Each structure stands twice: as structure tokens, then as C-alpha cells.
Amino acid sequence: MEKNVQIGGLIIRFVLGVIFFMHGLQKFQGGIGNTAGFFQSMGIPGFLAYAVGTIELVGGILIILGLGTRVIAALFALIMLVAILKVKLKAGFVGGYEYEIALLSMSLFFTAAGHPYFSLDNLLNRRKQGATVKLQG
Template identity: 35%
Template sequence: MVGMVFLSEGIQKFLFPAIRGAGRFEKIGLPSPEFLGSFVGTFEIVCGILILIGFLTRLASIPLIIIMLVAIATTKSEVLAEKGFWEMMHGSRTDWAMLLGSIFLLIKGAGLWSVDKTLTKNGA
């Protein structure tokens, strides 16, 4: 699930850059929005695929954790200040789910049917 959501979001940053990529980064005031849109989108696609197939799962989860921490900090702090804790939590529930899912993958790694597990079974 984590891999598929990040893959989808990464693709959308290229398909709809004005609302999901550079335009979004520009709206929230991040520097170099064109670069960031492509940079973040590429990491979401690559790491999403790696997590989906269970290859380098722990390593792939690290950039996604960073992406989610930055997303929460840059898009939810204003909501917290203006509307309070519960409104911020409601509006960021998907962000928190993706962050916690990525942290889980960092700690536990891939599952039984993953490339990572196959490689460790075969001594690679």
C-alpha cells in the first residue's frame, strides 16, 4: 500500500505539475519549485516501485520518511496555528499514515514474498 501511494503521487507530480508538483511547491513557498517537483516526484516513483517489489525496502523508505516529514511541516503547521490540533490531525491523516507506514518499513523491512527476502535466503 505504501509503495503504491508513493508511486501514484510521484506520477501525478509529472502529469499534473501545476497542482501536484512545481505549482504546489511554489504555493507553499518552497525554493526552486520546478526542481523540487521533479526531484520529489522521481524519488516517490523510484522508492515506491522498490517498496512494491520489496527490493532495498529499508533504504527506499528513508527518502519517503524525509518527504513526509517535510510535507507535514510545510503544509500542516499553518493549519495547526490557525485552526488547532484536531483540524490539523484530520487534514493530515494520510500524511501521518504514509509516514508511519514508511517508518514501519524502515524498522521491519520487506515481507516474506519480497526480493529482499529471496536474496537473503539465497545468501546474496
């Protein structure tokens, strides 16, 4: 992979992680019970606010570190899809769900492609491959 593409992906992965981390942090600092109430008002079970907040908070850190990138990105994509369909769709594209579409697209990219550049996933895979080579050799 070309170095510029790797650096660009790293920047996008970092930004995606920071955005989700901050949203998760906001849910807990603002009172997760308030978020649960909002979820219920939208027809979403309130207990899911705790799951979403945790995925955003912890997942944001994991994406920044590049650990479990594909799985976390898939969870982010699911969260964005539900946010678009249940909350933002009525408002239309501009001023409605354009931001969520951007986050959904970034998440889908990492779900499909992963991103090994400067990631713990890559480091762990190298160690695993090195151990396999040593066992076989």
C-alpha cells in the first residue's frame, strides 16, 4: 500500500476514533440516564444507551489504537445506521444526516479494509506470524 494512502487512512482512523470517543464520553458525562430516556422517546430500548455509550467510548480508544478495527468499525456503522433511520432521516440530508453518513462511510471503509498501518492489530499479527514461523522452522 502506498505510504500516502496509509497515512491518510491513519488520519481518518484517528479522527473517527476521537469523534466516537467524545460522543461516548458526552453520553456518560451528561448522564447516561438522559440518553436512555432519549432512546426510549425514539422507540429504542433505553438499556441500549449503555451499550452504545460504551461502544463509542471504548471503541473510540480501540480504533485510535488500531485494535479490533474491523469489529469496532462494524459496530460504529450499525450505530450510525440506526441513528440515521430512527433519528435523523426526517430532517433530510443537509442539516439532518449528512454527518452520520460521513461517519457511516468511514466506518464501512474500516469494516471492509481494516487498517494495519500503525495499529496494534498489525503488531499482534506480526508477533503471531513470527511465533508460527519459529514453531515451524
